[in-house]
Amino acid sequence: MRLSMWMIANRLSSLDLKLNIRDTAPAVLKSARRVYATNCVHVYSEGDDVICNGEGDTIRISNMDLLTGFEIVQSVFDYFQDWMDEMLRMLRERNYQGMVDLAWQVCRNPLILMDGNNKVIGITRQYPSNSLDSEWSYLCNYGYTSLNAVLQMRDSNADLEMLQHGVRSFRFPRAGMLEYGGCTYCMICNDITCGRLTLLSKDRELNPGDFQIIELLAGLLEPSLGQIYYENVINNTNVFFNLLMGKSYDKEMLDTQLSYQQWGMNDTYYLALIEVEDMADKKSMDRNVDMLVSTLLYHSHNYLPIKKAPYILLLSNRTMNAEGEMLTFLMTLETHNPIKISFSLPCHGVENIGYLYHQALYALENGKRYDPDRRLYDFFDYALEFMIESGSLEESVRACMPTVVKLWGMQQDQGDDLLLTLKTYLDHERSVTKTSEALFTHRNTVLYRIKKIQEILRRDLNDYYIRDYCRMSIRVLEYHALKSKEL
Numbered sequence: 001m002r003l004s005m006w007m008i009a010n011r012l013s014s015l016d017l018k019l020n021i022r023d024t025a026p027a028v029l030k031s032a033r034r035v036y037a038t039n040c041v042h043v044y045s046e047g048d049d050v051i052c053n054g055e056g057d058t059i060r061i062s063n064m065d066l067l068t069g070f071e072i073v074q075s076v077f078d079y080f081q082d083w084m085d086e087m088l089r090m091l092r093e094r095n096y097q098g099m100v101d102l103a104w105q106v107c108r109n110p111l112i113l114m115d116g117n118n119k120v121i122g123i124t125r126q127y128p129s130n131s132l133d134s135e136w137s138y139l140c141n142y143g144y145t146s147l148n149a150v151l152q153m154r155d156s157n158a159d160l161e162m163l164q165h166g167v168r169s170f171r172f173p174r175a176g177m178l179e180y181g182g183c184t185y186c187m188i189c190n191d192i193t194c195g196r197l198t199l200l201s202k203d204r205e206l207n208p209g210d211f212q213i214i215e216l217l218a219g220l221l222e223p224s225l226g227q228i229y230y231e232n233v234i235n236n237t238n239v240f241f242n243l244l245m246g247k248s249y250d251k252e253m254l255d256t257q258l259s260y261q262q263w264g265m266n267d268t269y270y271l272a273l274i275e276v277e278d279m280a281d282k283k284s285m286d287r288n289v290d291m292l293v294s295t296l297l298y299h300s301h302n303y304l305p306i307k308k309a310p311y312i313l314l315l316s317n318r319t320m321n322a323e324g325e326m327l328t329f330l331m332t333l334e335t336h337n338p339i340k341i342s343f344s345l346p347c348h349g350v351e352n353i354g355y356l357y358h359q360a361l362y363a364l365e366n367g368k369r370y371d372p373d374r375r376l377y378d379f380f381d382y383a384l385e386f387m388i389e390s391g392s393l394e395e396s397v398r399a400c401m402p403t404v405v406k407l408w409g410m411q412q413d414q415g416d417d418l419l420l421t422l423k424t425y426l427d428h429e430r431s432v433t434k435t436s437e438a439l440f441t442h443r444n445t446v447l448y449r450i451k452k453i454q455e456i457l458r459r460d461l462n463d464y465y466i467r468d469y470c471r472m473s474i475r476v477l478e479y480h481a482l483k484s485k486e487l
Contacts, residue, residue: 001029001084002039002081003077004027004029004054004212005029005057007023007212007213008209010209010210011107012072015061015064016062016063017059017062018060018062019059019245020059020060021058025057030054030079032073032076032077041053042074042161043066045065045066045107046362048063049062049063052069052073057353057437058385086102096113096122096123097123101122104126105198107210107213108203110202112124112197112198112200114197116195116225118145118287118290118294119144120454124471127202134177138336143296146336147336148336151338152172153170153178154179156170162319163193164186167185167214167218168183169209170183181322182199183210187225187226189227190226194222195222196212205342207292230384239253239314240257240304243353245354254432256314261304261339265350265351266348266349268317270315270316270319270344271313271314271359271360272360273342273343274313274340275310275311275339276309276337276338277340286309289450292312293305293307296312299329302317303316303326309360316414317355319341321378340364340368340376341375342358342363342378343376343379344363345383345398345402346378349389352398355480361381362383363377363378366382367381367382387399393480393483396480400473401473403457404419404422404474407419407422407453416455417439418453419438423474424438426461430465432446434451
């Protein structure tokens with residue numbers, strides 16, 4: 001392995017050194033010698049010091065005898081040769097995290113290795129998630145860079161060509177979410193961006209030796225990452241996308257995909273719509289959407305992200321807008337990325353998920369119009385307006401309050417009186433006395449039913465919107481039942 005004087009100096013940094021090295025000193029040195037030889041470090045004494053001269057660049061080691069100095073310098077070459085042999089072994093095994101761990105012994109600063117989809121495949125584990133800035137924590141916890149970090153990188157380093165092949169330096173003002181500057185290397189293989197290697201300047205300032213190490217590592221990694229580069233596994237031709245968009249689909253393929261996801265044909269499904277806010281250009285938009293899709297794929301098991309730029313559709317048979325791990329994760333995404341998120345109502349049966357897309361999109365558009373400062377929107381809060389505007393009875397039925405639909409089903413299947421009680425209770429302005437009189441039912445029975453209704457609704461009937469939504473839902477369901485009988 002050929003070294004530069006900067007690489008040698010970094011390895012000897014614990015000694016008392018005086019450096020006189022050009023920034024352009026190349027990595028051409030192959031060993032230490034006691035006499036001058038081309039492309040070798042000439043080690044000799046000068047007073048009480050040892051001089052290491054590599055093609056005119058010098059390192060002075062103070063207060064050291066010649067034999068000790070020579071052995072130390074030669075040990076640097078031996079170390080790097082063993083280090084390179086181990087790097088190559090890990091590369092053959094595609095042990096990228098191991099390579100990053102080993103690189104720390106040379107770099108002594110935080111290092112991040114990402115693949116072509118901006119997924120972290122190696123990060124310096126000597127630095128806990130809370131030891132740098134908020135972006136380091138995000139990388140450690142979620143395995144992808146955040147879009148806000150990309151935006152700050154772009155704003156703070158306007159002249160930095162992030163997608164240009166090679167190593168680039170960058171820095172930030174301390175006030176931002178990114179606190180540490182450093183250097184980054186965009187790796188390209190066969191004209192495809194296959195990875196990125198970033199070294200941060202935390203424990204010491206970077207110098208040309210660090211850039212040379214990064215270039216060396218990138219040269220090793222590029223062919224390997226180029227071979228395993230994969231296209232985004234989610235695209236606009238999958239069967240779930242066709243279902244969401246109301247397009248024709250292959251039923252056999254649907255069965256296969258449901259089996260793969262471990263979902264059922266008659267499960268209850270939910271949809272979140274994630275909008276990536278306006279970027280400078282379409283290329284940036286597409287790349288940022290791809291980055292978020294990759295993040296979701298990596299962390300949201302049982303949740304399927306589907307790209308529809310500028311949106312990502314997140315489909316699942318598990319709820320997303322209720323308290324729980326998924327909502328916490330989405331809120332974290334929203335905090336670290338310039339996105340807005342909307343949620344549909346649930347629907348029964350995978351073949352009905354096309355209604356969910358219209359709901360989530362409606363919630364997003366109306367939420368941005370009436371409450372632009374919010375970042376999360378729920379279709380439930382805009383369902384009344386949707387039912388008024390909808391030109392489709394079927395769409396209105398799907399927009400009915402889910403718990404009212406549940407009461408409707410209990411009435412149809414069991415002859416239950418809860419829905420009738422709710423309707424009568426609302427028609428009589430929530431008067432228990434008038435409700436009991438209208439139903440010819442004892443007051444205590446009405447009170448018991450109202451309590452049970454409240455438990456099922458899980459909503460406060462003192463809220464006028466909830467009352468109006470319940471009334472509208474009941475009317476729509478009744479009218480739909482009447483039209484169905486006529487057919």
